Amino acid sequence: MVTIPRQMTASAGTTFAFADLEAAVYPTSVPNGLAEEIDHLYSSLFTTTDWFVSHDDAKPTGACVLAQPRHVLLFYVKGDTVEVLNKAFEIAPQDARRACTALFRAIPQARRIHLEVMFPPAELRLPLRTRYVTDHMMIDLPDTVDAYYASLGRSMRRNLRRARNHLRRDHPDTATAIVVPGDNGSELLEEFLQWKRARFREKGRTTYWDDNPDLVKRFVELLRRRGEAHIMTIEGRRAAINFVFPVGDTVCAQESSFDPRYERAELGLLSQYEVVTNAVERGAARMNLLWGSASHKHHFGAVAHRAAALSVFRDQTARLWSLDEAAGVARRRLRRAAHSYYWKTRHAAGDAGRALRRRAARGGGGRDAVTSR
Numbered sequence: 205m206v207t208i209p210r211q212m213t214a215s216a217g218t219t220f221a222f223a224d225l226e227a228a229v230y231p232t233s234v235p236n237g238l239a240e241e242i243d244h245l246y247s248s249l250f251t252t253t254d255w256f257v258s259h260d261d262a263k264p265t266g267a268c269v270l271a272q273p274r275h276v277l278l279f280y281v282k283g284d285t286v287e288v289l290n291k292a293f294e295i296a297p298q299d300a301r302r303a304c305t306a307l308f309r310a311i312p313q314a315r316r317i318h319l320e321v322m323f324p325p326a327e328l329r330l331p332l333r334t335r336y337v338t339d340h341m342m343i344d345l346p347d348t349v350d351a352y353y354a355s356l357g358r359s360m361r362r363n364l365r366r367a368r369n370h371l372r373r374d375h376p377d378t379a380t381a382i383v384v385p386g387d388n389g390s391e392l393l394e395e396f397l398q399w400k401r402a403r404f405r406e407k408g409r410t411t412y413w414d415d416n417p418d419l420v421k422r423f424v425e426l427l428r429r430r431g432e433a434h435i436m437t438i439e440g441r442r443a444a445i446n447f448v449f450p451v452g453d454t455v456c457a458q459e460s461s462f463d464p465r466y467e468r469a470e471l472g473l474l475s476q477y478e479v480v481t482n483a484v485e486r487g488a489a490r491m492n493l494l495w496g497s498a499s500h501k502h503h504f505g506a507v508a509h510r511a512a513a514l515s516v517f518r519d520q521t522a523r524l525w526s527l528d529e530a531a532g533v534a535r536r537r538l539r540r541a542a543h544s545y546y547w548k549t550r551h552a553a554g555d556a557g558r559a560l561r562r563r564a565a566r567g568g569g570g571r572d573a574v575t576s577r
Contacts, residue, residue: 218231284316292322330517339510375469399462432450438466473500
């Protein structure tokens with residue numbers, strides 16, 4: 205049983221204990237040992253102190269602790285807002301409600317709490333606004349590689365067999381090694397980005413690394429703290445790199461790229477498959493393939509798990525203090541709708557083109573035969 209502290213302690217600073225909630229709030233300190241618990245509790249890269257430092261530029265200054273079940277939510281206070289740093293983590297609606305209630309009681313100046321949840325927001329049953337949503341593509345991993353392979357679709361298994369056979373035939377000296385980059389992450393990332401940029405230039409596009417140059421520094425720091433590089437070599441030369449981040453019983457496949465010279469070898473497909481099967485072999489329960497709903501992630505067995513970033517309000521009137529946030533939410537929704545429409549249209553056009561090519565290959569007529577109807 206977890207004991208909830210009920211009085212002020214010198215080591216922890218001010219403590220507010222709420223027996224009815226089985227909760228304790230440390231508004232101005234994070235007691236020793238609490239931050240170290242979150243890896244084991246949540247198995248989420250986005251709920252680690254390494255992520256907070258390297259990507260959020262944030263340091264927790266307070267903690268909310270729940271008992272039965274145990275939860276540790278790290279936060280800082282900015283003006284009238286409590287910023288909970290935990291993200292992409294599992295917490296039941298009733299426990300998130302307990303945490304929000306405890307935080308509002310302990311921090312009287314707070315009008316809202318920024319909190320990310322992975323359940324339908326309405327289940328929280330508190331005044332709120334959904335700021336944005338993100339779909340994490342997750343694979344529930346079986347116990348063995350054979351079981352994982354058997355779970356894939358027939359066409360995916362066929363593609364894997366074909367790609368592996370071609371790779372063995374054309375590049376029999378292919379090998380894969382897992383290294384911890386440590387302080388050498390910059391060198392690996394630079395080669396990774398050269399490949400990525402070359403492939404994007406051929407398509408007349410730029411990478412988000414170029415659109416956000418500060419991301420490189422952040423990613424190198426995250427690599428230094430806890431990353432792995434899964435490196436595929438051909439003739440002793442690096443040909444593909446996948447950056448992977450194990451946390452608890454989950455492996456997060458953060459980034460992947462390959463040398464454009466090996467485009468026909470389908471290294472993207474094969475290296476990603478090796479990352480997943482390595483996670484199975486090490487006993488991981490889940491693989492996070494990150495955001496979006498790209499079809500190739502579905503082919504690996506990934507299913508979307510939606511995370512909703514919320515503003516939770518002390519009461520309905522507290523909404524009036526954040527009308528600028530409401531306007532920003534409306535703009536993001538419009539952009540999201542336009543983005544979704546673009547990709548649906550693009551995929552539909554691609555499907556139509558592939559159907560025409562298949563029809564032509566079968567001798568059923570090509571473009572002229574279809575448009576003449």
